[in-house]
Structure formats: structure tokens, C-alpha cells
Amino acid sequence: MAGQYPDSGSAYYVRTRRQRPLNLFTHVALPALGAxxxxxxxxxxxxxxxxxxxxWLALGFVYxxxxxxxxxxxxPKMRLDEADTTAIPEKV
Structure with a gap:
């Protein structure tokens, strides 16, 4: 299932470079610059x-x-049902 959704980054570039040409700038250079x-x-x-x-990281890991x-x-999976969005005030 994880293979269905393309992720950005150099790992994605390496996995798919033979299937279709990718932009080196957006798939390698920008993620490297961000790192x-x-x-x-x-x-x-x-x-x-x-x-x-x-x-904080240790507490999250213990949780x-x-x-x-x-x-x-x-x-656990995050669910975003319509019932959950009622707490968000709508713009007037």
C-alpha cells in the first residue's frame, strides 16, 4: 500500500528513475537542502x-x-470524519 503513494525525496527518485524521468531539483536538491x-x-x-x-520525543515514544x-x-489511524470538524469555527 505504501508504494501507491509517491513521496518526495531522493529515495523516491532512486526507486522510480527508470520508470519515468524526474526533476532532480524537486526530488533530490530541495529535500537535501531542507535536511x-x-x-x-x-x-x-x-x-x-x-x-x-x-x-518531549521520549514521552511521545513511551505513549x-x-x-x-x-x-x-x-x-492507531487518524480519522477525520465530518463530525470531528464541528469544533472548527467557520468563517463568516
């Missing part, structure tokens, strides 16, 4: 921000472990 900028931004964070981020009972159950 470089992200790494640079992470190196500029203070120690407190890094500690808070790692703690995922609890939800999936140690990955023995599938991960």
Missing part, C-alpha cells in the same frame, strides 16, 4: 531547548509504546 537547513537549525538550539525536545502495547498492536 541541511534542519541540521543547521538543530545545531543552533540551546541546551535547554535540546533537552526539552528530547524529553506510542503504551498505545500499541509494545508494538504488538497496529498503530
Amino acid at each position: 541541511v537547513i534542519t541540521v543547521w537549525m538543530l545545531t543552533q538550539l540551546s541546551g535547554i531547548a535540546l533537552t526539552a525536545g528530547v524529553c 506510542l509504546l503504551w498505545l500499541t502495547r509494545g508494538f504488538r498492536r497496529p498503530t
Whole structure:
């Protein structure tokens, strides 16, 4: 099922380069630039921000472990039903 939905990035470029020509700029250069900028931004964070981020990530991982009972159950699916959108105020 994951193969049906194209994702951007160099992995997609490598998998499909024989099937059809892809734009190197949008499928390789832009994702690589985004990764470089992200790494640079992470190196500029203070120690407190890094500690808070790692703690938040660890809490999320522990919560995922609890939800999936140690990955023995599938991960929960996000459902967006019309009933769920009632909390979003409409523009007037």
C-alpha cells in the first residue's frame, strides 16, 4: 500500500528513475537542502531547548509504546470524519 503513494525525496527518485524521468531539483536538491537547513537549525538550539525536545520525543515514544502495547498492536489511524470538524469555527 505504501508504494501507491509517491513521496518526495531522493529515495523516491532512486526507486522510480527508470520508470519515468524526474526533476532532480524537486526530488533530490530541495529535500537535501531542507535536511541541511534542519541540521543547521538543530545545531543552533540551546541546551535547554535540546533537552526539552528530547524529553518531549521520549514521552511521545513511551505513549506510542503504551498505545500499541509494545508494538504488538497496529498503530492507531487518524480519522477525520465530518463530525470531528464541528469544533472548527467557520468563517463568516
